[in-house]
Amino acid sequence: MKQAVFERQHQADWQEFAAQLDALEGGKPRSTQPGTFPAAYRRLCQQLALAESRGYSSQLIEQLRQLALRGHQQLYRHRSPLLGRLLGFISGGFARTVRAQWRYVLAASVLFYGSLLGMATLVYLFPDLVYSVLPADQVAQMEQMYDPDASRLGRFAERGAGDDWLMFGYYIMNNIGIAFQTFASGLLFGLGTLFFLLFNGLTIGAVAGHLSGIGYHQPFWSFVIGHGAFELTAITFAGAAGLQLGVALLAPGRLTRGNALRQAARQGIQLVGGATLFLLIAAFVEAYWSSMTLATPAIKYIVGALLWLIVAIYFCLAGRGQHAAE
Numbered sequence: 001m002k003q004a005v006f007e008r009q010h011q012a013d014w015q016e017f018a019a020q021l022d023a024l025e026g027g028k029p030r031s032t033q034p035g036t037f038p039a040a041y042r043r044l045c046q047q048l049a050l051a052e053s054r055g056y057s058s059q060l061i062e063q064l065r066q067l068a069l070r071g072h073q074q075l076y077r078h079r080s081p082l083l084g085r086l087l088g089f090i091s092g093g094f095a096r097t098v099r100a101q102w103r104y105v106l107a108a109s110v111l112f113y114g115s116l117l118g119m120a121t122l123v124y125l126f127p128d129l130v131y132s133v134l135p136a137d138q139v140a141q142m143e144q145m146y147d148p149d150a151s152r153l154g155r156f157a158e159r160g161a162g163d164d165w166l167m168f169g170y171y172i173m174n175n176i177g178i179a180f181q182t183f184a185s186g187l188l189f190g191l192g193t194l195f196f197l198l199f200n201g202l203t204i205g206a207v208a209g210h211l212s213g214i215g216y217h218q219p220f221w222s223f224v225i226g227h228g229a230f231e232l233t234a235i236t237f238a239g240a241a242g243l244q245l246g247v248a249l250l251a252p253g254r255l256t257r258g259n260a261l262r263q264a265a266r267q268g269i270q271l272v273g274g275a276t277l278f279l280l281i282a283a284f285v286e287a288y289w290s291s292m293t294l295a296t297p298a299i300k301y302i303v304g305a306l307l308w309l310i311v312a313i314y315f316c317l318a319g320r321g322q323h324a325a326e
Helices: 003-025 036-053 058-079 082-100 102-125 127-132 136-145 161-187 191-213 217-250 257-290 297-317
Strands: none
Touching (some): 003 058, 082 257, 102 127, 102 191, 127 136, 127 191, 161 191, 161 217, 161 257, 191 217, 217 297
16 A cells, blocks of 8 residues: 555544544543543554555654654553553663654764764873863872772772762762753753763763773773663763754744644653663662672673673563554
8 A cells, every 4th residue: 555545544543643642641631432542542553563564654654653652651641550650661661762762862872972982082092182171180080990909990989888879879869960961951952962962972982091091991991881881871862852852942843842842852751761760770780880899800891791782682672562462
């Protein structure tokens, strides 16, 4: 079936479903009979699967994906208790959200990882360049944090093992603060998010290049590889959410800027919520595992590689096929 025919057959259903979603998201009671919304949601998921299997345009598929995502949220907001919704989000909803918003995630990842790797390479080749990014006292602090002879690695390396729970709390507050800062600054037409992605990428890259250049590469990389799987991806997710706010303000399309911003905020907050969960995991790993010097670097590299693999598998596979089952 040609795409134009497919759209003509189902356009009215999609418009009606979108109207139901607008009413539900606005807190208004449903104007349709009970049970029609789940049925309409299942039909939409079937139509999305057909569009994907037939290779219809990416614009149409993205439109249906967004409707399906919004429908899933509304269906389970009304049907599931808080714990059930949270478990559903963790088990597959977060991964589906990331896949549905992959363009923004890709853009944020290119900005963040590109600046990180670029600066790390430049500082490694031209060591004095680190002082154009970081003040001398901060460079000295980083050298102390990742000294191969230190009993603990990371911030406040001289702390005792009993203080790890304090560092767990510190990492949570610091990292989640950075994530929300990166997201909320997207309201500055995306410029704030762009700044924080580049700033964090350049700063981390400068540290990585400097420590690798002075021979501290093993303690540094063995420290960051474990929690980095969660922390670095969380930064890009917060950046992707912020970029959505900026795009909504700059190019709202057929919507008013206010409506476009509200829609982008609803979608972006899901990324920020998932990023927050990832930062909680990252804080635990960083405080209790990354800072340890008892485990050999080889073991840390293996564990870190496994964590990155688990994260990649989660976002590739989690939540697939659930629409049909639901």
